[in-house]
Amino acid sequence: MAARILSSSMLLVSVLTALALAAPAPANENTTLEKRIDHFGDATWFNVGLGNCGVVSFNSDKIVAIPKALYDQNNGGNCFQWVEITDQRNGNVHYGQTLDSCPSCNDGLDLSPSLFEEFDSLDVGEFPIKWSFKAFGFVPPI
Structure with missing residues (x-):
């Protein structure tokens, strides 16, 4: 009798484990990955x-x-999404947060003066970059 109860219990545990493994993860922005676009x-x-x-x-x-x-x-x-920006001249990388749009930027970015100065002097005016959005929830390193 004890062997039958133990066998039934093990079967129940096996079935429950199989069901748990087969259940899809809930869809939310933390489990959905987007393809990175440069x-x-x-x-x-x-x-x-x-x-x-x-x-x-x-x-x-x-x-x-x-x-x-x-x-x-x-x-x-x-809005509020962080962007990774790479200076194409030397590979330096810095981060900025999206809080505005730029009518004349084409595929580039307009940077705040302090962010631009992390790369170069404001006198330079412009330089070539590669950039991409980071996942929501990303916090840049200090």
């Missing part, structure tokens, strides 16, 4: 203020304005 263009700088994402920023903040066409295409869905 964009290539020029970095320029601008004096920040009230951006399209509805936040007032300061020139000392690490802010990016993405191309207006991309902002519109995503209905502002990239």
Whole structure:
């Protein structure tokens, strides 16, 4: 009798384990991965203020304005998303947060003065970059 109860219990545990392993994970933004898309263009700088994402920023903040066409295409869905920016001249990498859009940027980014100066002097005016959005929830290293 004890062997039959033990056998039934083991069968029940096996069935429950199999069901748990077969169940799909719940879909949410933490389990959904997007393909990384690299964009290539020029970095320029601008004096920040009230951006399209509805936040007032300061020139000392690490802010990016993405191309207006991309902002519109995503209905502002990239607001507050961090961007990884690579200087194509030397490989230096820095991060900025999307808080605005740029009507004249084509495939490049407009950077706040403080973010631009992490790469070069404002006198340079522009330089070639590669950039991509980081996953929501990303926090840049200090």
